[in-house]
Amino acid sequence: MVQVEYELRDGHPMPAFGLGTWALRGSRCTTIVKRAIELGYKHIDTADMYGNHEAVGKALKGFDRSTIFLTSKVQPRRLRYQDVIQDCNRSLRELGTEYLDLYLIHWPNERIPIQETLRAFNELVDAGKVRSIGVSNFTIRHLHDALQAEDHPLTNNQVRFHPYDYDQDLLEFCQRQHIVVTAYSPLGRGRILHNATIRDLASKYRRTAAQICLRWCLQKGTIVIPKTSSEARLKENMDLFDWKIAADDMTALDAPT
Numbered sequence: 001m002v003q004v005e006y007e008l009r010d011g012h013p014m015p016a017f018g019l020g021t022w023a024l025r026g027s028r029c030t031t032i033v034k035r036a037i038e039l040g041y042k043h044i045d046t047a048d049m050y051g052n053h054e055a056v057g058k059a060l061k062g063f064d065r066s067t068i069f070l071t072s073k074v075q076p077r078r079l080r081y082q083d084v085i086q087d088c089n090r091s092l093r094e095l096g097t098e099y100l101d102l103y104l105i106h107w108p109n110e111r112i113p114i115q116e117t118l119r120a121f122n123e124l125v126d127a128g129k130v131r132s133i134g135v136s137n138f139t140i141r142h143l144h145d146a147l148q149a150e151d152h153p154l155t156n157n158q159v160r161f162h163p164y165d166y167d168q169d170l171l172e173f174c175q176r177q178h179i180v181v182t183a184y185s186p187l188g189r190g191r192i193l194h195n196a197t198i199r200d201l202a203s204k205y206r207r208t209a210a211q212i213c214l215r216w217c218l219q220k221g222t223i224v225i226p227k228t229s230s231e232a233r234l235k236e237n238m239d240l241f242d243w244k245i246a247a248d249d250m251t252a253l254d255a256p257t
């Protein structure tokens with residue numbers, strides 16, 4: 001069943017749909033994030049690496065912070081204890097917020113022990129600067145290590161996920177551990193939208209190819225965070241919740257041609 005919101009392992013709610021902001025910068029980023037929130041987006045995904053914290057922060061001004069779920073990520077070369085604390089504090093300043101709803105390790109870095117990074121993450125939770133913690137681009141092996149070191153629960157694994165990049169084993173492992181998966185690049189960065197299976201299903205359901213991809217992710221039980229720099233596509237991408245893809249078509253999308 002498609003959820004509008006997930007309850008994370010730590011009890012906090014997380015909206016199943018949000019806006020990705022990779023490659024959005026400056027005033028264009030501010031305009032799009034602001035417009036998205038006006039349209040009803042409740043979840044914004046950013047990262048230190050995207051260089052757009054200030055632009056996102058400007059967009060958040062004027063809205064009730066408690067109604068927005070805000071995710072950011074620490075860079076993989078900055079996973080030492082002191083670096084994490086320093087970078088999180090800087091990110092909060094740049095975003096103009098007192099707390100992040102979710103803070104993720106952007107990529108694993110095996111040169112830095114995960115225990116050290118998670119010690120900093122746990123302190124940020126205890127200090128009220130971060131509500132929930134998680135990881136991104138973690139494989140099952142990385143997750144095994146991280147789960148052994150966790151104190152506050154790891155709630156989320158953000159990974160590339162779309163019909164042409166479907167790792168069922170990883171998804172099922174996360175689901176067994178009650179780690180919610182967030183699908184990034186759910187549109188394959190726009191490159192999979194002309195593919196035959198997706199196009200055929202789009203005409204069958206009278207939906208767009210993008211909506212077919214996003215709805216497939218939601219029905220797999222993931223969160224989706226498509227990025228767009230177009231106001232029209234903001235609306236298109238959020239129109240996902242009052243229709244569904246039938247089971248046999250879901251199967252066709254699992255291994256599309």
Ligand SMILES: NC(=O)c1ccc[n+]([C@@H]2O[C@H](COP(=O)([O-])OP(=O)(O)OC[C@H]3O[C@@H](n4cnc5c(N)ncnc54)[C@H](OP(=O)(O)O)[C@@H]3O)[C@@H](O)[C@H]2O)c1
Nearest residue numbers: 020021022136184185186187188189190210226227228229
């Ligand atoms: N954790 C990580 O390592 C990681 C890595 C990559 C991404 N992410 C996150 O995930 C978010 C989404 O992934 P992504 O940006 O890589 O790719 P994506 O959302 O799969 O695709 C974005 C591309 O698709 C186009 N697009 C959006 N909506 C469309 C529609 N309805 N019809 C046709 N084209 C459409 C966009 O163009 P226009 O802008 O012109 O609409 C853009 O070129 C990122 O923005 C970021 O927040 C995380």
